[in-house]
Each structure stands twice: as C-alpha cells, then as structure tokens.
C-alpha cells in the first residue's frame with residue numbers, strides 16, 4: 001500500500017525504535033516486513049518537509065499517513081489557490097515532497113506526502129515547548145541524511161489522542177535552514193476534507209488554522225489581520241488572530257479564513273512556491289526616500305508614497321503594515337500591497353485607516369525571494385518604520 005511504504009520510509013530510525021513503528025504499522029497493513037524502506041528524497045528545490053515527532057513511549061496512530069496526506073492536500077489547496085486568487089501563478093503543484101507508489105518523487109501534486117518519522121529521546125514531559133523542533137529537525141536531517149538547505153520544516157508532535165495534545169504552536173525563520181514550525185498532530189486529521197472551513201467545525205477543533213499559520217511564519221510571513229473589504233465580514237486571514245481572539249474582539253465566531261493579499265505577495269517570490277533552490281539569501285542593499293503621507297483620491301484614509309532603490313535586485317512589490325495605537329493587538333494589523341514602478345516609485349493606499357496615531361511598517365519583495373525594507377533583516381522585522389499622527393481628520397508623518 002502506498003501510504004504504508006511511504007510511511008515506512010519515514011521511520012528509518014535507530015533499529016529498536018524503527019521496529020516498534022514498523023510493527024505498529026503492520027497491524028493495519030499487509031506490508032511485508034522484509035520490504036526495504038526507500039530513502040528520503042533528496043531534491044534540489046526547496047520544499048516543506050513534514051516531520052511526525054513522537055516522544056519516546058508514544059506510538060504514532062496507524063493512519064497517520066492518511067492524516068498527513070489530508071493535511072498536505074488541504075494546505076496545498078489553501079495556499080496555492082489563495083496565490084492564484086491574487087494573480088500569482090505558483091511554480092509548483094505542491095509545497096511538499098510527494099512520492100508515487102514506488103517511492104519516487106512526483107512533481108504534479110499527486111502521490112503521498114513524504115513523512116519523516118522521528119522518535120524523541122525522552123518521554124512526553126520533555127516535549128511541551130516549541131524548542132522541541134530543534135531535536136526533531138536535527139534528528140530527521142541526521143537519520144535521513146538530508147542536507148541543511150533551504151527546506152521549511154513542519155514538525156507535527158503527537159502526544160496522544162484528544163484531548164491530549166501538544167499546545168505550544170510556533171514558527172519562524174531559521175539561520176541554519178529555510179524555516180521551521182511546530183504544531184500538534186491531531187488524530188482526527190484523516191477526516192479532514194479540502195472543502196471544510198479552516199476556522200470552524202473540525203478545523204476549529206483541531207486548530208487547523210494554527211497549524212497552517214505557523215507554517216506561514218516558516219515562510220517568513222508576519223501577523224496580518226483581516227480587512228473589511230473586499231471580503232465578507234467574519235472571514236479571517238491565515239496570519240490573523242486565532243479563533244478564540246477573533247471571537248473575543250469581533251463579537252462572534254469566525255467561519256472562514258483566506259490568504260491575504262500581502263501574504264500572497266510575499267509567498268509568490270518564495271523559493272518553495274517558485275520550485276527553486278534557496279539561494280544565498282543575501283539581502284539587497286535598500287534605500288527608501290521621499291516618503292510622504294497624502295490624502296487618497298477617494299477620501300478614505302491616506303496613502304504612503306515614496307521611492308525605493310536597491311543594489312543587486314529590483315523590488316517587485318511594496319508591502320505596508322498599518323499599526324494604529326488603537327489596534328487590539330498586532331494580529332489585527334491590516335496590510336496593503338502596491339507594485340514598485342521601474343522608476344522605483346510606489347504609492348500604497350491605506351484605505352481602512354483607524355482614527356488614531358500609529359506606525360507604518362514598510363518592506364519590499366524581490367525576485368530572488370528576499371523580503372526586506374532596510375536590507376538588514378527579513379520581512380516585517382526588516383521594515384522601515386514610519387510613525388504617524390492623526391488630528392483633525394488628517395494623518396501626517398510624525399517627524
């Protein structure tokens with residue numbers, strides 16, 4: 001059976017540990033015990049690598065391959081169709097390493113997702129914090145002989161069936177490799193279907209948005225809140241607040257979630273989405289000038305205009321986060337995207353401005369996948385910060 005072969009590929013571990021998992025899998029399958037496990041795929045292009053991490057003494061659910069296939073299918077559909085909705089054509093059919101029934105990699109989005117099974121050296125109590133990802137990723141790289149290239153690592157920790165769970169979800173960039181994220185493996189994942197809403201029902205019970213949200217951080221995405229337009233109300237962003245906080249602030253439960261325009265602009269240039277190796281990630285030298293706040297033509301909010309010059313790369317889009325002081329939290333910061341002209345000029349309309357002082361955070365996307373505003377740090381961490389004041393119906397730059 002395909003899932004089992006692929007799953008067995010994921011447990012080339014220390015001999016004793018490996019035997020435990022193979023024996024567990026064999027209960028639900030007819031896989032011959034003598035079948036040599038295929039190796040983890042070595043690919044040039046950067047990919048999202050899934051690690052199923054079980055503390056010592058915890059057996060993975062027999063149907064975990066099905067659960068992770070459903071999760072990968074769901075995530076591909078959510079992110080890749082979200083990109084297309086904003087006019088970006090992804091260079092890949094899947095973000096993940098997928099293999100056919102013979103364990104060979106596919107590049108058409110079909111096949112089972114490759115699962116790298118890792119057993120922790122310690123019991124459950126030692127793996128309740130996000131730094132669990134360090135052992136999980138290092139162990140997977142070592143056991144599967146994978147180089148520290150620009151892959152993104154999605155570590156799913158299995159502590160047991162609900163309500164037992166790993167609850168400290170987190171994600172971020174990594175200086176050693178592309179990025180990392182960690183979340184809970186929920187044994188209800190085999191019931192996930194692509195048509196299910198990410199924020200409601202089973203998705204809510206499994207914290208599905210949280211799982212994909214953390215992967216978003218591995219891609220370098222910051223928190224990006226929902227806008228009123230053009231979406232329907234109560235449609236949250238992937239990088240927005242979690243379901244609990246959405247309800248607390250918005251006054252009612254959220255149903256759906258979507259990929260925001262700013263997330264799409266950043267993901268569109270990422271090597272994993274373009275299907276290319278992660279290059280050096282040397283950030284370009286960026287110089288921003290002539291920044292000015294202007295009234296918009298429609299009278300809604302204001303616009304930030306300016307010019308940008310970069311050495312070694314031409315900026316594609318300007319991305320702007322609006323952080324008014326009245327914001328209920330950074331998860332709610334609305335973001336705006338505008339193209340950078342050949343002359344370096346850009347104009348970003350902030351159409352849903354709040355009537356308060358605040359700070360704008362500005363950065364740019366580049367064809368090689370870099371995102372920065374100051375050339376020193378990536379993404380929103382490398383933003384140019386522009387404080388502003390609000391008085392008498394006008395927003396002005398604070399000097």
Ligand SMILES: [Zn+2]
Nearest residue numbers: 213214217223
């Ligand atoms: Zn987050």
